[in-house]
Structure formats: structure tokens, C-alpha cells
Amino acid sequence: MQHTLAALPYDMDSLEPFLTQQTLFYHHEKHHAGYINKLNALITGTEYEEMSLEYIITQSDGAIFNNAAQTFNHNFYWNCLSPVATTPSDALLRKITEVFGSMEKFKEAFLNAALTNFGSGWTWLVLDQHEHLKILNTSNAQTPIAHNEIPLLTCDVWEHAYYLDYKNERAKYLDGFWEHINWENASKVFADKEHLNTIGLYAIVNNDPDDSMSDYLDELQRAEEISS
Ligand SMILES: [Fe+2]
Numbered sequence: 001m002q003h004t005l006a007a008l009p010y011d012m013d014s015l016e017p018f019l020t021q022q023t024l025f026y027h028h029e030k031h032h033a034g035y036i037n038k039l040n041a042l043i044t045g046t047e048y049e050e051m052s053l054e055y056i057i058t059q060s061d062g063a064i065f066n067n068a069a070q071t072f073n074h075n076f077y078w079n080c081l082s083p084v085a086t087t088p089s090d091a092l093l094r095k096i097t098e099v100f101g102s103m104e105k106f107k108e109a110f111l112n113a114a115l116t117n118f119g120s121g122w123t124w125l126v127l128d129q130h131e132h133l134k135i136l137n138t139s140n141a142q143t144p145i146a147h148n149e150i151p152l153l154t155c156d157v158w159e160h161a162y163y164l165d166y167k168n169e170r171a172k173y174l175d176g177f178w179e180h181i182n183w184e185n186a187s188k189v190f191a192d193k194e195h196l197n198t199i200g201l202y203a204i205v206n207n208d209p210d211d212s213m214s215d216y217l218d219e220l221q222r223a224e225e226i227s228s
Contacts, residue, residue: 001050002040003071005033006078014083018176023164031160032074039067057146069141073122077156082182089187092152099133111174113137114155125153125186127193150193152186 008028013021039056042064043049048056056068088096093103100106113135114123121139126149128134133152136144144151155177162173 001052003036003053005029005036006075008078010081010083015081015180018180019081019162020165023162026164027156027160028074028078031158032071035067035070035074039064039071042067054145057143065146066141069143069146072145073141073143073154073156076151077122077154079185080153080155080182081177081180082184083180085179086181086183088183089191092183092187092190095133095190107178110135110153110155111171111178114157114174114177115171117157120158123155123157124151126151127190131193150189152189153181 005028008024012024012028015024043051043056046064048060048064048068051059053068053072057065057072060068087093088103096103096106100109110123110125114137117123117137117139119139121137121142124136124138124144126134126136126144128149136149138144155174157170159168162170166173
């Protein structure tokens with residue numbers, strides 16, 4: 001199975017001035033595409049060739065893991081951004097308030113985690129296996145789905161995500177990121193967490209091509225296209 005680069009769920013210039021068309025072009029068409037091309041080359045003729053992307057992530061290490069995880073992480077990241085302002089559902093807002101004290105305190109904690117995530121990596125809001133909501137920093141290609149945690153939100157803090165627009169000033173990129181979070185996407189995943197727990201993650205472990213998280217994320221993307 002060859003993995004393919006999905007189109008961005010919005011126009012390449014629609015996040016300006018937060019992220020310029022040039023940044024999105026290099027990030028999506030060069031970096032993200034590069035991971036997918038390398039993954040396809042690495043898995044050709046191997047046991048990984050017929051596996052779903054998520055199953056490869058749970059079964060591999062080294063270069064195959066890195067390129068598969070980066071493919072998934074970027075697929076997810078694009079859906080975490082929105083050109084228009086969005087708000088979290090009442091249920092997600094309630095949960096965030098319960099865990100972090102307030103949305104403002106969550107913002108402070110999430111952005112501080114992203115700012116201090118050393119080197120290249122990702123900052124996440126996840127539900128762990130006990131359905132605890134938590135902020136998580138991962139390094140390089142590491143991804144929560146390798147550890148059966150459900151990502152609701154992620155911020156790419158690799159320099160390639162912001163360097164053309166912000167140079168070394170990650171904090172300015174993070175301020176813009178906060179204003180462009182797609183809370184509707186996070187809310188949909190949160191609302192369907194039981195589905196993901198019982199079907200999505202189960203499918204990852206069992207490599208069921210008919211019911212995987214990528215199908216679910218595709219559904220989310222299609223629903224957003226219909227509603228926009
Ligand atoms: Fe990236």
C-alpha cells in the first residue's frame with residue numbers, strides 16, 4: 001500500500017499572516033511529502049507494505065517508525081489549524097476547566113510546554129488510556145498513538161514549522177497558533193473518544209483496514225469540508 005499526501009483542508013494562503021503561503025508550501029509539499037515518499041520507499045517489499053499507517057507506527061522502529069509517525073503527526077497537525085476562529089464544545093471546555101482550572105490556565109500550560117519542548121518535537125493535548133486529559137511533549141517523530149493515547153490537539157514545534165516566518169522566535173509562532181486552533185476538530189475527537197477507544201485504537205492494534213483511525217480522521221476532514 002502506497003501512502004499519499006492529502007490536500008490541506010484549507011487554502012495555502014488562508015492562514016496568513018500567522019503562517020505564510022511559503023511556509024505552508026515548504027512544510028506540506030516538501031517536509032510532509034518527503035516523509036511520505038521516504039516511508040513508501042522504505043516499506044516497499046517489506047512486511048510493512050500492506051499495513052495501515054497507524055499499525056506501522058505500533059510495529060516499527062528506526063527510519064520506518066520515524067517516517068510513518070511524522071506522516072501521521074502532520075496529517076493530524078493540519079486538521080488542528082483553522083483559518084477562522086473556532087470554539088471548543090461545551091463538553092471539552094468543561095473537561096479542560098475541570099483538569100486545568102480554566103481555559104486561560106490551559107493556554108498558559110500548553111504554550112509553556114510548547115515553548116520549552118527542547119529541540120524538535122510536538123506538543124499535544126491527549127486523552128490517556130484512563131481518559132485523563134493531559135499535555136504531553138514528544139521529541140522528534142514520537143507520537144501518542146504509539147502509546148495508545150488519543151490526540152485531541154497538536155502543535156508542531158520543529159523549526160521547519162515556523163522558521164521562514166518567525167526565525168528563532170518560537171513564542172511568536174505559538175501566539176499565532178493559539179489564535180488558529182481548530183477547536184471543532186478537537187471537540188469532535190473528544191466527543192467520539194469512546195468510538196476511538198473501542199474501534200479506532202483497537203483497529204490500530206489489530207490492523208483492521210476497514211476501521212482505522214485514519215478512516216476516522218478522513219471522516220472528520222470530509223465533515224469539515226461539508227460544513228465549511
Ligand atoms: Fe512539521
